[in-house]
Amino acid sequence: MxxxxxxxxxxxxxxxxxxxxxxxxxxxxxxxxxxxxxxxxxxxxxxxxxxxxxxxxxxxxxxxxxxxxxxxxxxxxxxxxxxxxxxxxxxxxxxxxxxxxxNKDKAFSQEGWKFLIERFFHRGLMLLDFEEHHLHRRIMQEAFTRDRLAGYSRQWGPVLREGVGAWGRPGRPRLYWALKRLTLDVASRVFMGMPSGNDAARLNRAFVDSVRAATSLVRFPVPGGRWAAGLAGRRTLERYFGENLPAKRRAPGPDLFSVLCQATGEDGEQFSDADVVNHMIFLMMAAHDTTTITSTAAAYHLAKHPEWQERARAESLALGDDYPDLAALDELKTLDLVIKESLRLTAPVxxxxxxxxxxxxxxxxxxxxxxxxxxxxxxxxxxxxxxxxxxxxDPERFAEGRREDRSHRFAWMPFGGGAHKCIGLHFGMFEVKAVLHEMLRAHRWTVPERYRVRWDYVSLPVPVDGLPVTLTPR
The missing domain is CATH 3.30.43.20 (Uridine Diphospho-n-acetylenolpyruvylglucosamine Reductase; domain 2)
Structure with a gap:
């Protein structure tokens, strides 16, 4: 047999x-x-x-x-x-x-992640284990409370509306790259408290190099190779966050960088400077890469299924012209279904x-x-x-009355699970909704009927052709 x-x-x-x-x-x-x-x-x-x-x-x-x-x-x-x-x-x-x-008997550790990404995302939250992970997660949770998320949403609203509006005339942009620039702008403003520009572009290159280095077949720094580029990217990120950290300690603001510098655990624990740098490098990668992938996947399905795009647009237009707060984003039920189905079909990790x-x-x-x-x-x-x-x-599979995601605790797991379940999952869902909401207000977009997106899985999923769409301003 x-x-x-x-x-x-x-x-x-x-x-x-x-x-x-x-x-x-x-x-x-x-x-x-x-x-x-x-x-x-x-x-x-x-x-x-x-x-x-x-x-x-x-x-x-x-x-x-x-x-x-x-x-x-x-x-x-x-x-x-x-x-x-x-x-x-x-x-x-x-x-x-x-x-x-x-992992009831603690037989599985995060050492598997360390094999792949330790050199580039050293001591990020996802790489920590057991009691140390629990301590760091408890401190970091202060950065992802409902009140903090509400503050972040007030910051990203103008950034998203300005960015999506700037796509401008009808054309065929490669949507993945347009969304990546947009989510990097959000990450720059909301996470780092800095405007987009030359620094943001340089940091984005460093993040891309660090992520892609994880799946290098040649895992030592050959000049011109992916591993060497990833190590250089890590040094760029360490230098940037290290240079800006003292100012964040002295004069905190509403951005995540500042929040981590000030975050305090139940017993008064705080992150060291090295902890803040390590966590910022990891969170910046996790936040803007996964948001880009999910936004791209959802936008692709909305292009392939115009009836869902129009249904979602009607809900967005019903919110009016104000920047949506968290309560308003919660009302976008169609987008909720579409995003969950897109996460199922294209898991960002x-x-x-x-x-x-x-x-x-x-x-x-x-x-x-x-x-x-x-x-x-x-x-x-x-x-x-x-x-x-x-x-x-089939987004309706997530609707009440079906809820196929409840067929098993781990049937749907785009955010992982257990003790290491993504700490920013609510942040990510709200940001993706906000991105798509602004797109629906400003544009219609389509792809040819026979077009099928093809994903590159060299690191995290990226559409091979960047997902060209026909974009028409409303």
């Missing part, structure tokens, strides 16, 4: 033929990750190394969710694969995901790495201590057991 005989097929899985050719045309030897302890009753984790050294890294980056889904269909919810010269155990499906993210700090059993499989592990939200988001027609755009 083969592995494929033992795993139920995902019959609703429309995968590119190239994925099948790459995965099924070349049969890499299937082996055990490690023998289970004698008498444990556990099964070994099966998988394959893929091509020498690079393993399946290139296929994963090229095909993204399609690759992850085919591996799940082939091997089931617990398997291993070679990537970046390492062996990764891949956990897919809500049940396996739940065990790793709830396509993998969540971990590392085991002790032997652990996952769904009856033995995973030894010291194993790199990765979780794949896309596998959960396309599960036919939890979603009706999972590859279709």
């Amino acid at each position: 083969t592995i494929r005989d033992r795993v139920p097929p995902l019959t609703s899985l429309p995968l590119p033929a190239a994925v099948d050719r790459r995965l099924l045309g070349k049969r890499w030897p299937v082996t055990e990750l490690a023998p289970p302890p004698p008498g444990s009753g556990l099964a070994p984790v099966l998988g394959d190394a893929g091509p020498p050294v690079i393993g399946h890294a290139l296929d994963s980056m090229r095909f993204g969710p399609a690759f992850a889904l085919r591996r799940f269909e082939t091997f089931g919810p617990v398997s291993w694969m070679g990537s970046f010269g390492q062996r990764f155990v891949v956990l897919g499906g809500p049940e396996a995901t739940q065990q790793a993210l709830v 396509p993998s969540l790495p971990r590392k085991t700090v002790k032997d652990v059993a996952v769904l009856g499989h033995h995973v030894p201590a010291g194993t790199l592990v990765t979780l794949s939200p896309s596998i959960n988001h396309f599960s036919p057991e939890h979603w009706t027609n999972p590859h279709a755009f």
Whole structure:
């Protein structure tokens, strides 16, 4: 009996033929990750190394969710694969995901993230573990209270209206890049308290280089390589935040940088200067990159489904001309459905790495201590057991009366889960709503009927062509 005989097929899985050719045309030897302890009753984790050294890294980056889904269909919810010269155990499906993210016995650490991004996002909140993470998160929570979010929304309103209005004449802009500039302007004003301009452009380049460096196949600083560019980007960011930190300590403002400089925990704990710099670098990346991806994905679906665009526009126009506060943004129910469905179809963070700090059993499989592990939200988001027609755009699946996202605690997990669930998830949802609200007020946008966006998964998802749209001012 083969592995494929033992795993139920995902019959609703429309995968590119190239994925099948790459995965099924070349049969890499299937082996055990490690023998289970004698008498444990556990099964070994099966998988394959893929091509020498690079393993399946290139296929994963090229095909993204399609690759992850085919591996799940082939091997089931617990398997291993070679990537970046390492062996990764891949956990897919809500049940396996739940065990790793709830992490009751503290077997899974954030060391998996450190393997990928430690050199570029050193000691960011997502890289901290257990008690230290809890302490830092508790202090940082002060920056994401409802009152703080209300203050941020008052700052981003004028920035977004001015930015979207400046798109101007009818044309075919590449929407991803227009949105990236816009969200960077928001991050510059709201997070750093600085106007956009030369510094903002330089910092954006540094963030892009740092993010893309994480998936470098050559992981040492060859001149002109991605790893070297990422290290240079990190130095640029450290220098900027370090130089501006003393002024934020002396004269705090409403921006996130200032808030972190002043934030105090329940017992009077405060962040050190190094903590503030590390957290700002991580938060700036997480905030403007994920907001750009989600805004782009939602705008694409609104272009492909003009009936949803008009439905959302009617709600936005009903708010009038004032900058929307949080209560007004809460009234945009159609956008809420569209954004959630867009997050399901294009998870902004396509993998969540971990590392085991002790032997652990996952769904009856033995995973030894010291194993790199990765979780794949896309596998959960396309599960036919939890979603009706999972590859279709259907925002109503999130509406009351259906709520397919409640089919399992981890059926929908664009913000992760457990102790490390995204601390800025409400900030992100409000900002994406505000971006789309301003677009709906100012423009209509379309794409050709046969157009399909193709995502590049080299780091975080980016549309290969930048998503060209036909933009018409209202």
